[in-house]
Amino acid sequence: MDLSLVTSLFRSEAHLPLYGQRVSAVIPALRRAGLSLELALVANGASAQERRAIETLAAEVGQAGAHVIIQYVERETVYASWNRGIRASSGDCLGFWNVDDLRYAPALIEGIGLLRDGCALVDFPFEQITQRKALGLLPVTQTRIFPALYDSSRVTPRAGVGPFFLFTRALFEQVGPFDDHFRVTGDFEWAMRDAVRAAHTCAGTELGGAFFLHGANLSGSRNPYEWVEHNTVLLRHGEWDQIRPVDPDLMRASWQGWGAQDAELPPEVEARLWGADADAFRRQWRRDxxxxxxxxxxxxxxxxxxxxxxxxxxxxxxxxxxxxxxxx
Known part of the structure; x- marks a missing residue:
C-alpha cells in the first residue's frame, strides 16, 4: 500500500456523507498516478446510527478503489486513535484526514514523491476557511492561505506541522507513537521531538487541503486544553518566554499528572503558572x-x-x- 490515511471519528454522522465524497474524489487522481490509498477509520464510542453511516461510507469508498479498515473502540483521545490506526494500516507513507476537512490529490501525490525521494516528513501550505456568524445572525466565510508551517529549527506553536502533513512509517517507528495524554496539540508535541527535528523534513509546494474552522474543532476554537498543552511542550523544552497564562489549577494538574516526564521547572516558572505570581503574570500578559x-x-x-x-x-x-x- 502506498499511502495510509487515518481518520479518528467521534459523533461524525453529520460529516460522513461529504467526507466520503471528498475521499472518493481524490482516488481517481491517485490511481492515475499509480498510487494506492488505504483509509483507516477509528470510530470512538459509535452509536448504531453512526456505525451504519460508517459501513455505508466504507462500501462507497471501497467501490471507488480504496482499501478501508474500520476499528470500533471506546472513546479515547484523537492521538490514541491515530496510533491505533497507524498500527492497523500498511502504507509506507502516512498521514491523517480529519473528517470535516478537505485534502487535495496533487499534494498527496507530491508528498508521496518527496517521501520516496528521501524526505521523512512533508508539510504543506493550506487554506483555512473560517465559518462564523456576524452579529450572531449573518453567515460569514473567510479564507486565508497559510504557508507550510513546520520549522525544525524552532520550538514554538507557530512552527508546528500544519493539518495536512505526511510522514514515513520509518520515521514513526523511530520516533514512537503520539502521546495520547494530549487532547488537542499532540501533533505539535510529536513534531517538536528531537528525532523529528533531526530528520530530513521538507515543504511541499501544493496546497495540502482546506481546514475548516467552525468552532467545534479541537484546535483553534478556544479549547481550554489547547494552551495548557502548548505550555507543556514549551516547558519540556525550556522555552519559558513563550508560555501563556492559563487556568492555574488545570495547568498544575496536567503538568504534575503526566506532562512533566521527569522535567523540573525553575521555581519562578512554577510561580508564574500556578503559584503566587500567576495572577500578576496573567494581567501583564494581557496588557502586553x-x-x-x-x-x-x-x-x-x-x-x-x-x-x-x-x-x-x-x-x-x-x-x-x-x-x-x-x-x-
Missing part, C-alpha cells in the same frame, strides 16, 4: 497582548486605506511606501 494588537491595528489601517484606494503605486514612486509585492 493589548498593546501588540493595538500596534498591529495602527500599522494595518493606513496600509488597508492605501491599497483599497489604489494609491500604493503613486506613493511608492515618491518613496513614501513600499511597492506592492508582485506575488500577491
Amino acid at each position: 497582548r493589548r498593546r501588540a494588537n493595538l500596534s498591529r491595528l495602527i500599522r494595518a489601517v493606513p496600509r488597508a486605506i492605501i491599497d483599497r484606494t489604489g494609491l500604493r503605486p503613486l506613493l511608492a514612486r515618491w518613496g513614501l511606501v513600499q511597492p506592492a509585492d508582485p506575488k500577491h
Whole structure:
C-alpha cells in the first residue's frame, strides 16, 4: 500500500456523507498516478446510527478503489486513535484526514514523491476557511492561505506541522507513537521531538487541503486544553518566554499528572503558572497582548486605506511606501 490515511471519528454522522465524497474524489487522481490509498477509520464510542453511516461510507469508498479498515473502540483521545490506526494500516507513507476537512490529490501525490525521494516528513501550505456568524445572525466565510508551517529549527506553536502533513512509517517507528495524554496539540508535541527535528523534513509546494474552522474543532476554537498543552511542550523544552497564562489549577494538574516526564521547572516558572505570581503574570500578559494588537491595528489601517484606494503605486514612486509585492 502506498499511502495510509487515518481518520479518528467521534459523533461524525453529520460529516460522513461529504467526507466520503471528498475521499472518493481524490482516488481517481491517485490511481492515475499509480498510487494506492488505504483509509483507516477509528470510530470512538459509535452509536448504531453512526456505525451504519460508517459501513455505508466504507462500501462507497471501497467501490471507488480504496482499501478501508474500520476499528470500533471506546472513546479515547484523537492521538490514541491515530496510533491505533497507524498500527492497523500498511502504507509506507502516512498521514491523517480529519473528517470535516478537505485534502487535495496533487499534494498527496507530491508528498508521496518527496517521501520516496528521501524526505521523512512533508508539510504543506493550506487554506483555512473560517465559518462564523456576524452579529450572531449573518453567515460569514473567510479564507486565508497559510504557508507550510513546520520549522525544525524552532520550538514554538507557530512552527508546528500544519493539518495536512505526511510522514514515513520509518520515521514513526523511530520516533514512537503520539502521546495520547494530549487532547488537542499532540501533533505539535510529536513534531517538536528531537528525532523529528533531526530528520530530513521538507515543504511541499501544493496546497495540502482546506481546514475548516467552525468552532467545534479541537484546535483553534478556544479549547481550554489547547494552551495548557502548548505550555507543556514549551516547558519540556525550556522555552519559558513563550508560555501563556492559563487556568492555574488545570495547568498544575496536567503538568504534575503526566506532562512533566521527569522535567523540573525553575521555581519562578512554577510561580508564574500556578503559584503566587500567576495572577500578576496573567494581567501583564494581557496588557502586553493589548498593546501588540493595538500596534498591529495602527500599522494595518493606513496600509488597508492605501491599497483599497489604489494609491500604493503613486506613493511608492515618491518613496513614501513600499511597492506592492508582485506575488500577491
